Amino acid sequence: MANILVVDDELGIRDLLSEILNDEGHTVQLAENAASARAARLESQPDLVLLDIWMPDTDGVTLLKEWRAAGLLTMPVIMMSGHATLNTASEAARIGAQDFLEKPITLQKLLKAVQQALHRDPPPAPKLASAPRPVTPALTAVTMPLAGHPQAPAVQPDPAPTGPQSRQSFDLDRPLREARDHFEKTYFEYHLAMENGSMTRVAEKTGLERTHLYRKLKQLGIDLSRNRKHSQAA
Incomplete structure (x- = not known):
């Protein structure tokens, strides 16, 4: 499961999101403003941030710009707002926000956005040239049938059922x-x-x-x- 940072100046929103995400098995950190969010970002390096746009000290879009300029936007960020305009949402997406949730946030939309953000494709790893694996004589003896004696494929018995x-x-x-x-x-x-x-x-x-x-x-x-x-x- 993931470490998720929830940034919102409304106590009710923080408590609600924390309860839902904890129920899904995630670890949740809470921040009530941009200052607390900065400290939490540097301290814990969250896997995902749910970031409110309108906050009393610094708005979420400005904080998003700060993280990007400082090279700290290494995690997906989902913006949240009940009063944001289309231009604000578009600007957040241009800066690097993964998604946007409009308040009041429904359970289905929240969990879907979180799942998609956490399962975004990572950058492709560089491919390293590897030497071909040698075929050992023992392996050749097993896989190659003797002349005149075709070897029937081995039939493996079905494993015993396990689980519930x-x-x-x-x-x-x-x-x-x-x-x-x-x-x-x-x-x-x-x-x-x-x-x-x-x-x-x-x-x-x-x-x-x-x-x-x-x-x-x-x-x-x-x-x-x-x-x-x-x-x-x-």
Whole structure:
């Protein structure tokens, strides 16, 4: 997961973004103005910055220009504003902003913009010439069949199933309600494991709203803290 710096002079916006991003497993730093943002940028070197345009001391576009001039714009920056004009957004993009989010920021737009910014293509690494790998006699003996004795390709047995699928079993002699609860618990635990504990992706996979999903998991007795710790460790 990523280290994300959130810069906004509104406490409510900082708290909301911090809660959402922490829930996704990211590490979040908060800055209430440009001065705090400068210090946090030099101290922690974040992987991504969410930067408000209108701030009381220095506006976000000016701070973006400072970072670029100083060679500090080495991370993607997503600009945020509720009152920015098209010209302001275009100027930020020209300077080097990765994206622009208009307030109020929806959950889907935020997570999509963060995912795209964090997965931008890095600059191509220089290609180094490498010598061809020599073929050892042992390898030749394995891959080359003997004359007159064609060698059939080896058939590898399928690996034993692992992961949540291998542990799924259902007792059909149970009462219907107990069997249904057992199935639903197994179903959600499977998706939580497959999505590394991300509630957003599980909600998308299962077609449930996040609030409904939280209530359902709590009702089924699923330990969310364990899944969140597993996601952060991954």
